[in-house]
Amino acid sequence: xxxxxxxxxxxxxxxxAATVLVVDDEPNIVLSLKFLxxxxxxxxxxxxxxxxxxxxxxxxxxxLVLLDVMMPKKDGYDVCQTVRQNPAWESVRIIMLTxxxxxxxxxxxxxLGADDYITKPFxxxxxxxxxxxxxxxxxx
Amino acid sequence: MTxxxxxLVVLAAVGVAAAAVLGGALWLLSSASDLPASAALMIAGxxxxxxxxxxxxxxxxxxxxxxxPLASLTGQAHALANSRAERDVEIATGHALGRLPETVNxxxxxxxxxxxxxxxxxxxxxxxxxxxxxxxxxxxxxxSEGVLVCNLNHRVMxxxxxxxxxxxxxxxxxxxxxxxxxxxxxxxxxxxxxxxxRLRQGRELSPTEHGTSFVCAxxxxxxxxxxxxxxxxxxxxxxxxxxxxxxxxxxxxxDLAQRDTLLRQATEGLRAPVANLRAAAETxxxxxxxxxNERSAFEQVIFNESKALSDRLSGLASxxxxxxDRQWPLSDIYSADLINCLTRHLKExxxxxxxxxxxxxxxxxxxxxxxxxxxxxxxxxNVHTGTAAFDIEPLMGDRNIYLDIVWDGDVIPSSVxxxxxxxxxxxxxxxxxxxxxxEHHGAELWSQAKRPNQALLRVPLPAPRRAQFEWPPDQLPExxxxxxxxxxxxxxxxxxxxDRLLRELEYVVFDxxxxxxxxxxxxxxxxxxGVRIVNSRILAGETFVRLINPRRDIPTASSRFHNITDxxxxxxxxxxxxxxxxxxxxxxxxxxxxxxxFDMKFLKLKEVECGVxxxxxxxxxxxxxVFIEGEEMDHTLDGIARRFGVEVARRHTALGxxxxxxxxxxxxxxxxxxxxxxxxxxxLEASEGLLELKRQQEQL
Numbered sequence: 001x002x003x004x005x006x007x008x009x010x011x012x013x014x015x016x017a018a019t020v021l022v023v024d025d026e027p028n029i030v031l032s033l034k035f036l037x038x039x040x041x042x043x044x045x046x047x048x049x050x051x052x053x054x055x056x057x058x059x060x061x062x063x064l065v066l067l068d069v070m071m072p073k074k075d076g077y078d079v080c081q082t083v084r085q086n087p088a089w090e091s092v093r094i095i096m097l098t099x100x101x102x103x104x105x106x107x108x109x110x111x112l113g114a115d116d117y118i119t120k121p122f123x124x125x126x127x128x129x130x131x132x133x134x135x136x137x138x139x140x
Numbered sequence: 141m142t143x144x145x146x147x148l149v150v151l152a153a154v155g156v157a158a159a160a161v162l163g164g165a166l167w168l169l170s171s172a173s174d175l176p177a178s179a180a181l182m183i184a185g186x187x188x189x190x191x192x193x194x195x196x197x198x199x200x201x202x203x204x205x206x207x208x209p210l211a212s213l214t215g216q217a218h219a220l221a222n223s224r225a226e227r228d229v230e231i232a233t234g235h236a237l238g239r240l241p242e243t244v245n246x247x248x249x250x251x252x253x254x255x256x257x258x259x260x261x262x263x264x265x266x267x268x269x270x271x272x273x274x275x276x277x278x279x280x281x282x283x284s285e286g287v288l289v290c291n292l293n294h295r296v297m298x299x300x301x302x303x304x305x306x307x308x309x310x311x312x313x314x315x316x317x318x319x320x321x322x323x324x325x326x327x328x329x330x331x332x333x334x335x336x337x338r339l340r341q342g343r344e345l346s347p348t349e350h351g352t353s354f355v356c357a358x359x360x361x362x363x364x365x366x367x368x369x370x371x372x373x374x375x376x377x378x379x380x381x382x383x384x385x386x387x388x389x390x391x392x393x394x395d396l397a398q399r400d401t402l403l404r405q406a407t408e409g410l411r412a413p414v415a416n417l418r419a420a421a422e423t424x425x426x427x428x429x430x431x432x433n434e435r436s437a438f439e440q441v442i443f444n445e446s447k448a449l450s451d452r453l454s455g456l457a458s459x460x461x462x463x464x465d466r467q468w469p470l471s472d473i474y475s476a477d478l479i480n481c482l483t484r485h486l487k488e489x490x491x492x493x494x495x496x497x498x499x500x501x502x503x504x505x506x507x508x509x510x511x512x513x514x515x516x517x518x519x520x521x522n523v524h525t526g527t528a529a530f531d532i533e534p535l536m537g538d539r540n541i542y543l544d545i546v547w548d549g550d551v552i553p554s555s556v557x558x559x560x561x562x563x564x565x566x567x568x569x570x571x572x573x574x575x576x577x578x579e580h581h582g583a584e585l586w587s588q589a590k591r592p593n594q595a596l597l598r599v600p601l602p603a604p605r606r607a608q609f610e611w612p613p614d615q616l617p618e619x620x621x622x623x624x625x626x627x628x629x630x631x632x633x634x635x636x637x638x639d640r641l642l643r644e645l646e647y648v649v650f651d652x653x654x655x656x657x658x659x660x661x662x663x664x665x666x667x668x669x670g671v672r673i674v675n676s677r678i679l680a681g682e683t684f685v686r687l688i689n690p691r692r693d694i695p696t697a698s699s700r701f702h703n704i705t706d707x708x709x710x711x712x713x714x715x716x717x718x719x720x721x722x723x724x725x726x727x728x729x730x731x732x733x734x735x736x737x738f739d740m741k742f743l744k745l746k747e748v749e750c751g752v753x754x755x756x757x758x759x760x761x762x763x764x765x766v767f768i769e770g771e772e773m774d775h776t777l778d779g780i781a782r783r784f785g786v787e788v789a790r791r792h793t794a795l796g797x798x799x800x801x802x803x804x805x806x807x808x809x810x811x812x813x814x815x816x817x818x819x820x821x822x823x824l825e826a827s828e829g830l831l832e833l834k835r836q837q838e839q840l
Contacts, residue, residue, distance in 0.1 A: 026538045028603055035609040036499075039749055099538060121537030121600075123544075124499045125714065129691065 018135050019043040019060075023053040023079070024068035024097065029120075033066060033127065040128045050074025054082060061092050064135055066127070069098035069109070077112055084113035093134045097122070147202050155195050162187045209235035213244060220248045224255075284387070286365075289372065291381040293635070294319040294328070306365065306388050307358055316636075318728045319384075323365065325723075326474045326751050327356040330606065331369045332382060339371065339379065355507045356386075357477040359724050361484040363388055364477070364507045410452060417445045470581070472604040473507045475534040475543070476500035476720060476751075482514055482532070489515075492522055498533035499716045500751065502604035503541040509577040510601070512565045516574055517585075517597060518545060520560045525549040536608070540583075540600040544590075551595040552587040631824050634757045637730075638821035642809055645820060646729040647673040647759075649805055650684075650722075651797040652739045653702040655694050659741040664690035665715055666704045668722055669794035671802050672729065676809055678802045684725040685795045687712045702792050719743065719750040726756060730820065734777055734801045736760035757820060761805050763827040768811045780804050 020042045022033045030046050037044045045062065047053040051073045053065070065083070069076035076096055083089050096109040099120040106117045115134050118127060162184065170180040209231045216229040229248065231241045280287055286303030290296055295316050304310050312321040319328065331354045351370035358365065367386040374380050420441040424430065430438070479496040486492040518530055527547040535542040561575040578585060578599075585599045631638060637645070650670035656663035665688050672682040687704065689712045699705050733739045736758050743754055765775050773779070777800050781788050786803035790796030817823050 028608060029536065029538060032536060032608045121535035121540065121542040121598075123533055123535050124501070125533075125691070125716075 017041055017043045018063040018137065019045065020131060021045050021047060021053065021056055021062040021065045023047045023050070023065060023071070023076070025049055025071045026068070029068070029097075032124065036124055036128055037066075037131065040132070042131070050076065050079045053079050057083060057089065057092065061089050063091075064093040064095065064131060066095050066097060066131070067114075069096055069105070077108065080109065080112045080114055095130060095134055144203070144207050147199070147207065151195050151199055155191060158191050159188060162191065205234060205236040209237050209241075213237065213241055217244050217248070220251065226252050283385075286384075286386045288319065288384045288386070289381060290319050290384065292379065297381065303386070306363070306386055308362060309358070309360065312359075312727075321359065321727045323356045323358055323386075324474070324477050325753075327354045327367075327472075327477070328369070328384075330354070330472075330610075331367075334606075335369060335371050335382070336379060353471055355471045355473045355477070357481050361477075361480040364481055364511060366471070366507075410449065413445045413449045413452070417442060417449070420445070470504050470506055470602065472502050472504055472606050473510075474500055474502055474751075475541070476717075478503075478507060478511060478514075479532050482511055482518075485511070485515060486518060490519055490522065491528065492518060493529045494518065495529070495531050495713060496533075496717050497531045497713060498535075499714075499749065501534040501536060501541050502606055502608055503534070503543075504602040504604045505581055506577070509565070509572065509580070513574045513577045514543070514545070514599070516563070516565050517560065517599075521545070521547060521552065521597065524552060524556065535598075537600070539603055541603055543599045543601065545597040545599070546590055546594065547596075548594055551589050552597065554586065557585070557587060557597075630757055631821050631828070633755070634820065634824070637728075637757065638824070639819055641818055642812060642820060642823055643676055643818075646727075647732050647802075647805070648684075648726045648729040649673060649678075649732040649761075649798050649802040650726075650739065651733060651794045651801060652742055653704060653792070653794050654742060655690050655692060655698050657738075659738075659745055662692070663742075664688075664692055665742050665746075666690050666694060666698075666709055667702065667794040668718065669798045670722065670725060671795070671798050673732075673802055673806065676806055678799070678806060680799075683795060683798075684722060686718045686721070688718050689714050702794075715746050716750050719746055720752050723752040723754060726754070729756065731756045731758045732761060732801065732805050733758075734761045734797070734804075736762075757824070759805075759820075759823060760827060761801050761808060763830050764808050764812065764823065765804070766830055767826045768808065768815065777801065777804070 020037045022030055022037065022044060023046070024030050024033070025048055030048070034044050034046055045056055045060075047056045049071050053067070054074070056062075057065070065079075067076045067079055076098070080094055080096065083092055083094065094114045095116045095118060096114045097118050097120060098105060098109070109117050116130055118130060166180050166184050166187075170177065213229060213231055219225055220229070228245045229241055231237065235241075280300035280302075283300060283302055286306040287298075287300045288296055288303050289298040296313065296319055297315065299313060299315075304313055307313055307322045309322055331352055334352060351368045353366065353368045356365055356367055357363065365386040365388060367384055370383045371379050372381040372383060420438045424435070424438050424442075476496060479494070479500075483494040483496065486494050514532075521530070522528060525547065527549045529547065531544075531546040533544050533546065535544055561578070562573050564573055565577070581601055583600045583602075585597060587595060587597045590596045648670045650668065652665045653667040654663050654665050667685075667687050669683065669685040671684075672679045687709050689709045691714060694704060694706055694709070731740075731754070737760065740754070740758055747753055761780075762775050765773075765780050769775075769783075773783075777797060778788065778791070780786075781800050781804060784804055784807045786800060786807065788796075788800050791800065812818075812823060812826075817826055
C-alpha cells in the first residue's frame, strides 16, 4: 500500500503519515502490529516494555500509542498515567491492549486517560480500524 | 596448389634457370674463344636435351616416391578421420616418406581406441540413466504419495498418477502448467522461500533439512493435503526447482487406525496381571482368616502385580503418545485454506453457509482433525440454535491464534459444549473426539456473547512457527494513474506464453467498481467481476462476481454511478477474502480490462495484504482499440460497443462492463489478426508502442 495513504487530519500537515508507537512484550504481536500499521500507511516505531515506551515518547511524541497492559518493568497503566500527567503530550492518543476482558479493566484504562481499549485476542482488521478512528483518519 | 603442380612449377623454374645459365656460359665461351657458332649451338642443344632428361628423371622419382604415396596416405588418413573404419594405413614400399606412415598409423590407433572408450562410456551412462529412469518410474507409479517436480516458475515438469488422483483435477494437471491451478499458492511459496533461505545461509543441510513439510489445500477447496518439499539443485548447487510429495491426510488416518489396532492388541497383554490380581484378591476375600506368611504372600502378589500393571499402563500411554506425535506432526496452516475447505464441506454436506471474514492468519495445527472438529462443532451449533449461517474470523492473541465462529443467536452453555466434545468425530478413524483433538493442540474452547443477539465460539490454537506477516521485498513505487508504464515491460516477463497465438489463449476479462478514482488516495474496490474467454468464445457460464466491503464509506457520487451503497456491502467479505478467490478464478489466464492500468493499480495495491500475486499478462482493450482505429475515435466502452455492434446491458455494474469488454475484445482479436498481430507478444508490443507515445506526451 502506498505510503501516501491516509488523508491527513486537520492537526497534521497534509501528506504526512501519522506515527504509531507499538508497545508490547510479545514479539509476535509487535511484529504483526508493526506490519499492519505500516501497511495501513502509518509510520511505525516499537517498544518492548513500559520504560522503553516512555523513552521513545520523550524522544519524539507519536500521534498514537498502541499500549499493552501486561508488561515487565512498567505496565501499560503506569505508562498511560505518566503520559497523561505531562501536558506536552496531551495530543498523544492511547489505545490500550489487554488480555483481560473484564469491564473493570476497561474502566480503569479509560479512567487513566486511554482513548480506547482493545481486548486480546484481537481482530487484526479491527485494530487497524480503531487506530484510524481514534486518529480521526477518515475512514480509508 | 596441389603438391604435384607445386613440384611441376619448381622443376620448370629449375629447368629455365639451368637453361639460362647454360646459354649464358656458352655465350661467354663463344665470345672468349674462337669456337664456331655451329659447334656452340650443338653443345647448347646437347645441354638442353641432357637438362630435359635430368628434369624428367627427377620428376618421375618425386612423383613415384613422394607424391603418390603422400596422396594415398592423405586419402586413407582422411577416411580414418571421417569414418568408423578401423584399419592401418597401407603404403606401397619404396616411398620416401620416412616414418610418416607409421606415425599416421600410431595416431590412427590412438583415435580408434579413444573412440572405443567414448562409445563404451556412453553405453554405460545411457544404460545407467535408463535404469535410473526405469527405477524412478517404478517408484513413482508404486507410490501412494503424489509426486510433482516443478521448476522455479512453479511449472510442473513431472508428475505421477497418484498426483492426478489426489489433486482431483486431471484437466489442470499437465506438463508445463502452473502448479497454482491445482493447489493454493501461499504455503508452497512460503515453504520454497524457507528452503531457499536456509540454502542462502550457506549452511550444510542435513538430509532432514533438505525437505520441509507443509499443509496446503487444492484450489477447489475439496482436499487438505499434507506435503513435503525438497529442493532440486544442479551440479553447482544452484536451485533449479523442487520436488513435492503430497498425501491426502485422510488416508494417513487409516494407517493410524491400523496402528491403533496394534496398540489395542498390545493392551490385551494386560489380561494376565489382571487375572493374577483378581485371583489373589478373591483368595483373600474367601479366606478372611489367613494370617502370617500365607496372607503376606498374597498381599505381595497384589502389590507386585498392581505395580507391574501401572508400569505397563504408563509405558503404553507414553508409547501411544509418541506414536500419535510422530504420526501427527503439527504444521503451519493458513487460516484461509482451512476455512475455505470447511466452507465447502459444510455447504455440500449440510447446506450451511460459512463465511470467512477478517484478514487470514497463520496457525499451527493438525489440519485434518481441526477441520473435522470445526465441522462437528458448527453442525452441533446449527442443530442447537437453528442458525445456518456462520462467520469465521481468525484473531491474534499473545501466544495463540483464535478462531471465532460467530452466529446470530444465543451463547452455548458450557455443559452443552462439554457433551459435544466427548462425541466421537464423524469421519475420524479411531473414535477420536473433539476433546482429544483440542488437547492435542493444547486448546480449550468456550462460547461467549459478541454483542446482543450474537454469540461466538472461540477456539484457541497454537501460533505458527513462521512469522505471521511477510514484508514485501520493496514498497510499490508511486506510479502515474491510468497509464501504467510498468506494463511496457511485460514482454520481458511473460515467458513462453508470449509466443502463443492470441486465438488459442485463455482470457479473463474483468472490471472493478470503486469508491472513487484514486487508488493511492484511499479509494477502494467495492465490486469485481470477470468472465472467461476460451478459443475466442465468451463462456457466459464461467463468471466471477463479488461485492466487497471497502471498510470505508462509499461517496454518494460513486454510488450514483454504480448503484452500490454502504448497506449493500455491509455484510460482504473484505478484499483480503475476495482477491485470493479472484486469483483462483483467473489461474494462468491473460487478464483483459478496459483501461486495464486503472483496475490493475487497485488490485496491485492489495496484493501484499491479500497474500496473492497477480503476475498474469495484462491486455488493455482501450489501448488495442486505439491501435486498431486510431486515437481520434471514441474509445469509451459505449463508443466502441456501438461501432462493433456489441450488445450493451447493465452498464456500470462490474459484470455488465466485463461482458461488454469481453464482446469488444473478441472483435478486437479478429481485427488484430487482420493487422498481422497474431501472438501475445505482438499484441503487447503494439500496446507498448502506444504507451511509449503517451509517455512522451506526458513529458512534453
